[in-house]
Amino acid sequence: NAGVTQTPKFQVLKTGQSMTLQCAQDMNHNSMYWYRQDPGMGLRLIYYSASEGTTDKGEVPNGYNVSRLNKREFSLRLESAAPSQTSVYFCASSEGGTRVYEQYFGPGTRLTVT
């Protein structure tokens, strides 16, 4: 049982390049999330998917797009990377539904945009 997996673990991009961060979970969770973590700012929600087929904006969605490919997979795309998007990105999942469940996190992706 791998839990939540993310690829890649590290990435360096030049300004203007695009890339997709991949996330998968094997816990049969309904809800999935993308966060970014910047020094001194905790984790901030970028996008989330309450259930397969739905996606919604979080606190800091600008410059990002997401796709909930199926129940297991939730990808985050940067169409034109900017230095301000240098951060550590975390994917998470939870059971979902009307009850509040704790989230389980992937190991993170460290992205540097030069």
Next chain:
Amino acid sequence: AQTVTQSQPEMSVQEAETVTLSCTYDTSENNYYLFWYKQPPSRQMILVIRQEAYKQQNATENRFSVNFQKAAKSFSLKISDSQLGDTAMYFCAFPPWGGTASKLTFGTGTRLQVTL
């Protein structure tokens, strides 16, 4: 808006001692959950403990316990018998009640160093 505040950027404690990390939050909801997450140097986010606001009893998990003061909107984490492996960033997190996703709002974290 719902906010979470951790006012202690860094703390240090000696091995085997007890330390308390503070967290305050703001919400207009009556039913909600609160979480403490630990992030060791490996960067992995690990759930430490959860508290349900409608429960009077403070949550405990082995050496970890909370002091939940609903009226004061305070949710502190107490670590007893501190161990070197407790060295990490600790984040208080708070999800809004309702809806179909458990979105989390995180505090800015407290860096805890456990020393010999």
